[in-house]
Amino acid sequence: MAQAAWEKPVSVSAPAHQTKRGRRWQFIIGGLLILGAVIALIVQGMNAGGRFFITVEETLSNPAYVGQSVRVSGAVVGETIRYDAENLIIEFEVAHVPQNVAEAGAALHAAANDPNALRMRVRVENQVKPELLQHEAQAIMTGTLNENGVFMVSDLNLKCPSRFIEGAVPSLGQGGA
Numbered sequence: 001m002a003q004a005a006w007e008k009p010v011s012v013s014a015p016a017h018q019t020k021r022g023r024r025w026q027f028i029i030g031g032l033l034i035l036g037a038v039i040a041l042i043v044q045g046m047n048a049g050g051r052f053f054i055t056v057e058e059t060l061s062n063p064a065y066v067g068q069s070v071r072v073s074g075a076v077v078g079e080t081i082r083y084d085a086e087n088l089i090i091e092f093e094v095a096h097v098p099q100n101v102a103e104a105g106a107a108l109h110a111a112a113n114d115p116n117a118l119r120m121r122v123r124v125e126n127q128v129k130p131e132l133l134q135h136e137a138q139a140i141m142t143g144t145l146n147e148n149g150v151f152m153v154s155d156l157n158l159k160c161p162s163r164f165i166e167g168a169v170p171s172l173g174q175g176g177a
Contacts, residue, residue, distance in 0.1 A: 053140055056096035056120045060149065071142045072151060073097065074120060075111040076158070078135025090124040094139050094151075104138070112136045120145075124153040132158035 053071040074094025081092040095117040101107040111117050112135060122141065133139075142155040 055099060056094055057118050059145055059151070060118065060120055066145050066147060069142065069144055069154075071140065072120070073138060073140045075108040076133060076135060076137045076139050077112050077119065081133060083129045085129070088126050088128060090122075090127060090129055090133065092122050092133070093119045094122055094141075095119050097138070108136050108138055121150045122153055123150050124156055127156065130156070130158055132160050134160075 053073040054065075056072060056074040059065050059070060059072050072094075075097050077093045077095055081090070083090050095111040095114065096119070097107050097111045122139070138159040140157040140159070141151065141153045143151055143153040145151050
């Protein structure tokens with residue numbers, strides 16, 4: 001019977017010191033790519049998140065915001081609030097409030113009561129009317145502006161106007177001792 005001898009196949013490979021250099025460069029390039037991606041994400045986040053919200057004026061004056069999800073703030077105009085409890089639809093208008101004002105309460109009051117202030121129509125669907133939805137409340141809304149100029153809200157946050165008045169205490173109802 002013939003015996004077969006096992007022989008290691010001859011391979012042509014680079015010397016060990018050359019493969020280590022090649023791998024080292026792969027790690028360096030990979031690390032630089034990851035570092036570049038992290039820096040790009042940080043810069044993008046700083047540009048997009050530099051402001052908590054935009055104003056009514058900015059939203060309505062820039063056609064690029066139509067159909068784009070944005071966060072907008074404005075003063076609720078109380079006389080425009082309409083609520084359909086059967087279909088859970090809330091409609092109202094918010095007035096433009098200038099940014100960087102010294103006293104937020106006074107700015108909300110002035111904007112909501114100024115008949116010449118720029119206003120934006122707002123529509124909220126599938127939500128019960130919040131108690132804080134009242135005249136002069138600050139509305140911070142996330143949603144999209146449609147082609148008709150109506151802001152379709154997906155997330156509504158309200159701040160009570162009394163929160164901005166120095167020394168005011170919100171009413172907790174009539175409690176007896």
